[in-house]
Structure formats: C-alpha cells, structure tokens
Amino acid sequence: MENSSKRVLLKNTLFLYILTFSSQVLGLITIPYQTRVLSPEMYGVVGVALSVMTFISLVLDFGIILSVTPKVASHADDIAYISRIYGNVFLLKGVIALACGVVLACVCLSSPYYRQFFVLYALYYIAYVAAAMLPDYLYRGLEQMKVITVRTVAIRAFATACTFVFLHSDADVLALPACLLIGNVAALVICLRYDRRTFGIRPFRPTFSAVKELVGDSLPFFFSRISSTVYSTANPIVLNAFFSGMSVVGFYAASEKFLSVSKSVVSPIADSLYPYMVKNKDFSLVKKVLQVTMPFILLGSGILFIFADQICAFVFGVGYESAGMIVRCLLPAIMVIVPSYIICFPVLVPLGLSAQANFSNFIGLCVQLASLAFLVLTGNLTVYTVCLATSAAEVSVFLYRVIAVARYRKGLLQ
Structure with missing residues (x-):
C-alpha cells in the first residue's frame, strides 16, 4: 500500500511538471509571433489585460484550492461529502x-482607455471564470492530476494553434481571448x-451555513x-518608479528569472x-x-555565485x-525556495x-515592504539593496x- 501511494505521488508530480512547464513552453512559442503581427501598442494592451486577469484569477480562486484540497484528500472515499463540497464551491465561486464581473465592468465603462477594449476584457474575463470553475481541488485531493493535466495542456495547445490561424493583425486581437474562452x-x-460519470458526484444543494464555513476556511x-x-x-513596481527607462530595471527583470525558475521547479x-x-x-x-x-541546491548556488x-x-x-551581481544578491532567496x-x-x-x-507569507510581505520603505526613506534604494530585501523576506518566511x-x-x- 505504501509503495502504491508513492507511485501515485510520483505520477502526480510528473503530471504537475507537465502542467507547469506546458504553459511556459507554449507561451514562448507564440510570443515571437504576437510581437510581429501586433503593433507594440496593441501587444501592450494584451499584456495589461493578462496582468489584470492574473490578479483576478487569485480572487476567483479565493484560496479554495489550498483549503479544499486537504478536505477532499481526507474524505476520498466519501462521495456524499465531496459532492456537498462540490456544490458549495460552485456557488461560492459563482x-x-x-x-468581480460587476467591478470590472464598472471600471472599464468608467475609463475612456479601458472602455475601448471592453469586449477584449469581457472575453478574457469569461474565459478566466470558466477556468476558475474547473474543480482542480478535486483532482489534487484525489491525486488524479492526469485528468486536469491532459485537458489543460489540450486547451493550451488549441489556443496556441488558433493564435497562428486567426491572429494576423491588430484587427484580429479578439481571437486571443475568444480561442481561450x-x-x-x-x-x-x-x-x-x-466527474459525474467517473466519481459519481452529484452536487448537493448548497446551504448558507456550509458556504459561510467554506468562506471562513478559505479566507x-x-x-x-x-x-x-x-x-x-x-520589486519591479518600485524599481520602475525610481529607475524608469534605465538598464537596471531590465537587469533585474532578467535576474529574477532565476528566482521564478526555482519556484517553478519546486512548485x-x-x-x-x-x-x-x-x-x-x-x-520521513x-x-x-x-x-x-x-x-x-548548495552545489548549484556555489556555481551560480x-x-x-x-x-x-x-x-x-x-x-x-x-x-x-544582482543574481548574487538574490542567491539567499534562491537557496531557501525549495525547502521553504x-x-x-x-x-x-x-x-x-x-x-x-x-501567516508565514504575511511575514514575508511585512519584511519586504518594511525593507523597501526603509531604503526609500534613507536614500539607500538601489537594485542591489532591493534584491537583498527580497532575500531577507524569503529567508524570514x-x-x-x-x-x-x-x-x-x-x-x-x-
């Protein structure tokens, strides 16, 4: 039984790696094409829209993937219990x-800039809502990551192929969110x-008390x-505010890739x-x-230093x-990412x-913001001290x- 559980763990880890890196690989395939067929201004519009949607996706998830996954894992054999959670999550996310849709619509309609791209934002938003409604927590809790991985990679491959087929100029920009949707x-x-045919899930009618409990657990x-x-x-926001147009911002953006890759590898x-x-x-x-x-990690860190x-x-x-030198200042953060x-x-x-x-992430937030505030007030803000502040935050966590x-x-x- 123990060996069987570890084989399942290994298989799920493999599928999570496929899920994580498929996004990066397919994204890299389309970026050079998009930058060539879209004007820099329109490519910037798409970039801003995706940044907004990335933040909205955190709100749509509401921490549910972390709060509900252990519940499903602990009650993997209780379909009635999982079905109740299933219905409660759908109602809460809805x-x-x-x-979020009302807030986004109000913002877009009240701003002349965003109003002209209202349809673009609307299509992206509906696409991200559909993605948010996918019961990832179910497959993680039941350790069935193959299901969601195959479907997600297929979606990304479909969107990638459609980009080359339908996107030829700024006039076709709506093809990007439409294909994703x-x-x-x-x-x-x-x-x-x-879920209904394989796991036998029949969502129960949600109750106010159950949804309220879910909110309390997820918050x-x-x-x-x-x-x-x-x-x-x-960091990018602060550096861009103080060193806008200077090469150090680009150097930092490049150096931070080592940190983001470390997170992608361990996630x-x-x-x-x-x-x-x-x-x-x-x-054990x-x-x-x-x-x-x-x-x-220690050997790689030494070589990198x-x-x-x-x-x-x-x-x-x-x-x-x-x-x-920027990478060296980020090295303490890179070293602790995996064990952390x-x-x-x-x-x-x-x-x-x-x-x-x-609470550990709140500790990191406090250390990072306090360090940046101190650097600004004392006139010691440089790209190197900002990176040292990041390292201090990650080490504190x-x-x-x-x-x-x-x-x-x-x-x-x-």
Whole structure:
C-alpha cells in the first residue's frame, strides 16, 4: 500500500511538471509571433489585460484550492461529502465571479482607455471564470492530476494553434481571448461530465451555513496567496518608479528569472506532496526529499555565485554581465525556495498548523515592504539593496516555517 501511494505521488508530480512547464513552453512559442503581427501598442494592451486577469484569477480562486484540497484528500472515499463540497464551491465561486464581473465592468465603462477594449476584457474575463470553475481541488485531493493535466495542456495547445490561424493583425486581437474562452468552456463541460460519470458526484444543494464555513476556511489561504503575490511583485513596481527607462530595471527583470525558475521547479513537488501528506503524514519522505535536493541546491548556488556574470551573459546575451551581481544578491532567496515550499503546506497543514503556513507569507510581505520603505526613506534604494530585501523576506518566511515545525516536532515521525 505504501509503495502504491508513492507511485501515485510520483505520477502526480510528473503530471504537475507537465502542467507547469506546458504553459511556459507554449507561451514562448507564440510570443515571437504576437510581437510581429501586433503593433507594440496593441501587444501592450494584451499584456495589461493578462496582468489584470492574473490578479483576478487569485480572487476567483479565493484560496479554495489550498483549503479544499486537504478536505477532499481526507474524505476520498466519501462521495456524499465531496459532492456537498462540490456544490458549495460552485456557488461560492459563482458569487465571487459575479461580484468581480460587476467591478470590472464598472471600471472599464468608467475609463475612456479601458472602455475601448471592453469586449477584449469581457472575453478574457469569461474565459478566466470558466477556468476558475474547473474543480482542480478535486483532482489534487484525489491525486488524479492526469485528468486536469491532459485537458489543460489540450486547451493550451488549441489556443496556441488558433493564435497562428486567426491572429494576423491588430484587427484580429479578439481571437486571443475568444480561442481561450472556447477551450476553457469545453474543458469545463468535459470535466463536469467526467466527474459525474467517473466519481459519481452529484452536487448537493448548497446551504448558507456550509458556504459561510467554506468562506471562513478559505479566507486565510486567500490572504496568504495575496500576500505572497504582493511581496513577490513589489520589486519591479518600485524599481520602475525610481529607475524608469534605465538598464537596471531590465537587469533585474532578467535576474529574477532565476528566482521564478526555482519556484517553478519546486512548485509541482510541493503541490503533489500536499494531498499525499494530508492522507499519509509520511514526514520521513519529506526528510528524504530534502536530503536529496539540498546538496544539489548548495552545489548549484556555489556555481551560480562564482560564475554569475558568465552565466547571465550566456543565458541573456552579451551586455547582461552586470546582472551577475544582482543574481548574487538574490542567491539567499534562491537557496531557501525549495525547502521553504516543501515545509509549508505539505508539512505544516498535516501538523494542524495551517494558520502558521498562511501567516508565514504575511511575514514575508511585512519584511519586504518594511525593507523597501526603509531604503526609500534613507536614500539607500538601489537594485542591489532591493534584491537583498527580497532575500531577507524569503529567508524570514523560511525561518518562520522552520521554527513552526521545530515547535511542534513531537508531531513528526522520528
């Protein structure tokens, strides 16, 4: 049984890697084409729209994927319980989607700039709502990531192909959200049918008390994700405000890729460990994962520290050697990303420490914003000190999580 659970864990990790990197690979395929057929102004409009939708998607999720996944994992054999959650989540997300839609429509219609792109935003919004209604939490909790991975990759491949077929100029820009909308709606319909036929799910009529409880359970996770997003995106905004048009902004954007890649690499491991750990509480496996990964992280960090200039020039091109020192300032953050992610929800939640897991991101937000405020007020704001502030925030988050685990170490299997 134990070996079977670990095989399922390995399979889900693999599918999560496919899910994560398919987005990046397919995105890279279309970007050069979009920049050539769209004017820089229209490409900027699409970029802003996608940035807005990325933030809205966090609101639409409302932390549900983190709060409900362990519930499903703990009641994997109780279809009636899962069906009740299924109906409650649909109602809550529907209400949130309606509220967000009203706010977005008011903003678009009240601004001359956004009003001219109202249809573009509307199509993107409906497409993102359809994606948000996909029951990802169900497949993660039941450790059936193959279902959602196959459908999501198929949608992304469809949208990618349609981009080349239908997008030829600025006049065709609505093809981008339209293709995404068609793919997401088709995926939602297919998943609803699949859930009913395969798992036997029949959504119960939601009750006010149950939805209210779901809101209470999800709200801390929602604030945690918002906090993490804010402190991880604060740097480009601050640097652009003080050094707009200067090369250091581009150097930072390039250097930060090392940090984002580190998060992309560890995220599927942490996401697949999360439901597995809720069900099995196999803390010895977490120790083994850390024991295997940490030597590689330390070795890679050492190489990156020594050869940062040369690596930046090789990866980003000639002229980016100056980004090497920026990467070195981000190195402490890069080093703790893997253990920090693995310790967070996969360990803290099974120990009954979800409050500490969520609060840790708020710690990072406070450290990051306080550091940036101090640098601005003292006149010491540079791209290097900003990166050191980021490292301080990530290390603070990591240390808080380690301390939380240490305080409750009696709950770990020795």
